[in-house]
Amino acid sequence: xxxxxxxxxxxxxxxxxxxxxxxxxxxxxxxxxxxxxxxxxxxxxxxxxxxxxxxxxxxxxxxxxxxxxxxxxxxxxxxxxxxxxxxxxxxxxxxxxxxxxxxxxxxxxxxxxxxxxxxxxxxxxxxxxxxxxxxxxxxxxxxxxxxxxxxxxxxxxxxxxxxxxxxxxxxxxxxxxxxxxxxxxxxxxxxxxxxxxxxxxxxxxxxxxxxxxxxxxxxxxxxxxxxxxxxxxxxxxxxxxxxxxxxxxxxxxxxxxxxxxxxxxxxxxxxxxxxxxxxxxxxxxxxxxxxxxxxxxxxxxxxxxxxxxxxxxxxxxxxxxxxxxxxxxxxxxxxxxxxxxxxxxxxxxxxxxxxxxxxxxxxxxxxxxxxxxxxxx
Amino acid sequence: xxxxxxxxxxxxxxxxxxxxxxxxxxxxxxxxxxxxxxxxxxxxxxxxxxxxxxxxxxxxxxxxxxxxxxxxxxxxxxxxxxxxxxxxxxxxxxxxxxxxxxxxxxxxxxxxxxxxxxxxxxxxxxxxxxxxxxxxxxxxxxxxxxxxxxxxxxxxxxxxxxxxxxxxxxxxxxxxxxxxxxxxxxxxxxxxxxxxxxxxxxxxxxxxxxxxxxxxxxxxxxxxxxxxxxxxxxxxxxxxxxxxxxxxxxxxxxxxxxxxxxxxxxxxxxxxxxxxxxxxxxxxxxxxxxxxxxxxxxxxxxxxxxxxxxxxxxxxxxxxxxxxxxxxxxxxxxxxxxxxxxxxxxxxxxxxxxxxxxxxxxxxxxxxxxxxxxxxx
Numbered sequence: 001x002x003x004x005x006x007x008x009x010x011x012x013x014x015x016x017x018x019x020x021x022x023x024x025x026x027x028x029x030x031x032x033x034x035x036x037x038x039x040x041x042x043x044x045x046x047x048x049x050x051x052x053x054x055x056x057x058x059x060x061x062x063x064x065x066x067x068x069x070x071x072x073x074x075x076x077x078x079x080x081x082x083x084x085x086x087x088x089x090x091x092x093x094x095x096x097x098x099x100x101x102x103x104x105x106x107x108x109x110x111x112x113x114x115x116x117x118x119x120x121x122x123x124x125x126x127x128x129x130x131x132x133x134x135x136x137x138x139x140x141x142x143x144x145x146x147x148x149x150x151x152x153x154x155x156x157x158x159x160x161x162x163x164x165x166x167x168x169x170x171x172x173x174x175x176x177x178x179x180x181x182x183x184x185x186x187x188x189x190x191x192x193x194x195x196x197x198x199x200x201x202x203x204x205x206x207x208x209x210x211x212x213x214x215x216x217x218x219x220x221x222x223x224x225x226x227x228x229x230x231x232x233x234x235x236x237x238x239x240x241x242x243x244x245x246x247x248x249x250x251x252x253x254x255x256x257x258x259x260x261x262x263x264x265x266x267x268x269x270x271x272x273x274x275x276x277x278x279x280x281x282x283x284x285x286x287x288x289x290x291x292x293x294x295x296x297x298x299x300x301x302x303x304x305x306x307x308x309x310x311x312x313x314x315x316x317x318x319x320x321x322x323x324x325x326x327x328x329x330x331x332x333x334x335x336x337x338x339x340x341x342x343x344x345x346x347x348x349x350x351x352x353x354x355x356x357x358x359x360x361x362x363x364x365x366x367x368x369x370x371x372x373x374x375x376x377x
Numbered sequence: 378x379x380x381x382x383x384x385x386x387x388x389x390x391x392x393x394x395x396x397x398x399x400x401x402x403x404x405x406x407x408x409x410x411x412x413x414x415x416x417x418x419x420x421x422x423x424x425x426x427x428x429x430x431x432x433x434x435x436x437x438x439x440x441x442x443x444x445x446x447x448x449x450x451x452x453x454x455x456x457x458x459x460x461x462x463x464x465x466x467x468x469x470x471x472x473x474x475x476x477x478x479x480x481x482x483x484x485x486x487x488x489x490x491x492x493x494x495x496x497x498x499x500x501x502x503x504x505x506x507x508x509x510x511x512x513x514x515x516x517x518x519x520x521x522x523x524x525x526x527x528x529x530x531x532x533x534x535x536x537x538x539x540x541x542x543x544x545x546x547x548x549x550x551x552x553x554x555x556x557x558x559x560x561x562x563x564x565x566x567x568x569x570x571x572x573x574x575x576x577x578x579x580x581x582x583x584x585x586x587x588x589x590x591x592x593x594x595x596x597x598x599x600x601x602x603x604x605x606x607x608x609x610x611x612x613x614x615x616x617x618x619x620x621x622x623x624x625x626x627x628x629x630x631x632x633x634x635x636x637x638x639x640x641x642x643x644x645x646x647x648x649x650x651x652x653x654x655x656x657x658x659x660x661x662x663x664x665x666x667x668x669x670x671x672x673x674x675x676x677x678x679x680x681x682x683x684x685x686x687x688x689x690x691x692x693x694x695x696x697x698x699x700x701x702x703x704x705x706x707x708x709x710x711x712x713x714x715x716x717x718x719x720x721x722x723x724x725x726x727x728x729x730x731x732x733x734x735x736x737x738x739x740x741x742x743x744x745x746x747x748x749x750x751x752x753x754x
Binding site: 004007019020025026027029031034041055058063066069073075076078083086198200201202204210211241245248249253254257259262264267268269272273281282284292294295297301302305306312318319321322323329330333338346350355356359360365 | 456
């Protein structure tokens, strides 16, 4: 009984610690909000990598001095920083007032809304041009200095071709996930400055800090610098890349991975175990694999089939290569050709090179997080 | 200049908050260590799901009251709990003293060491029987009440068959990742109680709490209950399952996923973009995909090829099914058969059912974490 009381006392001590934590977080929030306001005032980027690194290093050292695991401290601080970035989204510095007013074509879509909101927070005048505003498009576009087209990839060429004539100094931008064809369509429709962006994130991000945006040069690239500076103020990592190189890389990364995931999901649907059965005996790593496959099927079958069909011509050869590699591996297994299997493994190992060790560490940390969040039945 | 000074002052305020955080973590650690000692004393399980849920709910409410994001508080508390579980590994309650002394056959291997350490922490007498101790095996096994075999799957049958006769009341256990054949081998070698475990984790876990262990009944299952109680004290989630069902599920989850990942890695190695190029324009989700593929190739090509060859006979049909699904999808794409694509998508969507939405939320949180940890060049 004494120990049970003792346990209750100790748990009360934990609750007291945790209440102090909540108070500390409230205090930290109020300070980071003030920092955000100053950053807006002086036009400083939201993300200050040097300050971030210094802060982490100092607190890690302090952790070591106090016998606390420095990894624990770093994990918590990074989570707090995410919160700070999120809280600082409200008021953002304006890097390129010369690009205002801005028109978002397709501004009612999820990505269009995301960009519109972010430009507004940075003090730009933002006008929305979506299907319902079609009749007033000339008035809406009059005097626009930046027109950002955010429409589904299948509609892009048609929408751009139908735009009224823009001012010569207006910057025309698109954000589709391929870049060669859209850039050509933009350049054909407009004689002024043009740039192609591919934001490597979806509309559900909690903040823009450290998010990657690929930038493909179109025309009069100097005019686009203001927009790129604005992205950097938001904390984005801007990666400049040729449109052709970008599109080829996307075929490998996105399209092929989508298709193989699609096949794997169908394969799972055909075998005889329920998802619950498979999950009940999955390690965190296979839980994660199942999650990565399953999340794809949260989308609309109709929309997804359209995307796959639109991309197929570009990746037909890649798909054939994948299929050949699969058949080849099957043959090696059937004939028990261990030497050939080792060779194939070694090729892939060499391709991933030093990254494999880094991937192992990083995935371990993610798997730990997945395990932390497990809710047991 | 005034604002720059102001920024410095505010950052000093953040540093002060964060220093208080480190002190708070040190204090919390000292309390959770004491709680661990009491749990050991009263034989309570490390993982108290009700207490965990209550604690989270109370602090979430407090967060709301103080205008702090409750998700932030929960994320940080879960990370702190992981630390507490890790710190409480040092001294663990003993649930089944009747199973001592314990012999770990293959006790020098990574999993063998993990189990040996955990049994020792729980107060069991643990003896190691590895290759070097072969000559003394009879002496080491004399009087053992639990013999846990932790050897590579290819060696299991031979090692078990070569064991000296065990006491009739000794519990014989294996931990290989298939269960039917090993259980048969165990039952053939020993007339007493037998149980098969499949720990759904590797030797690099930071703690045992919430880790899944699949249990397949062998013989005299009542004797195994002490071991299962011990696993539960360590915080494990024990899932009882028929050996046949387990093995079939493993073929779907582990073997097939391994093989398709292996093929994908080889496919990546053959195309023309470097890993750095692909990573520079990957969204967090594709970074994660690349990570999940790349981590496989951190292993030894030799060892990995052996594993694939050993499993091939069992999954030859599954592989053929996967290949047929792939060819089928390719054909639908080639002929532009949208209706058939939608049908395939809908089948998989139905299979994943409600889980897709959950997977989306969960993966979003993991992707946020991956983005938090990004180190920019």
